[in-house]
Amino acid sequence: MDSSGEKWIKNGQMFKEIAHINTIYCNDEALTVLLQPIDQSHKCPAIVRCLAVHESIHWGDAFSSNPEICKGNKGKSGVGAGSHEDWMRSEEKAFNAQLRCLERSLKESYCDEYCKKWIEMEISNIKNIYLPKLCEEHIQNEKVF
């Protein structure tokens, strides 16, 4: 149980608004990771694997904060942190875990030039765009990404 911060909650977001992003959600009563299919991802499995690592951090934060988060839910509902601060903390942790996953993957033997370039681009986007953007935009925008 994460005693710092507020409980994560089902936030009532319409599922169609989050259906096109990588996120976690309540699928009936099961807290579930949603990953979008990525074109050509079979050429570089690390990309999807590391996105799954990212979302699993949110899953873990949500579940440890509120194991009953999806209790009684019917259908599909969005899930959110108890506060923007909680969300930002989870997001930062998730991106850092994703980064470590990507950096490790660069060293794997299956990783050809195509995959390496893709991973390097992803690493650069996280370091130069997503993480810096967290500090500017997250306050106005609860969107999970």
Ligand SMILES: [Zn+2]
């Ligand atoms: Zn995230």
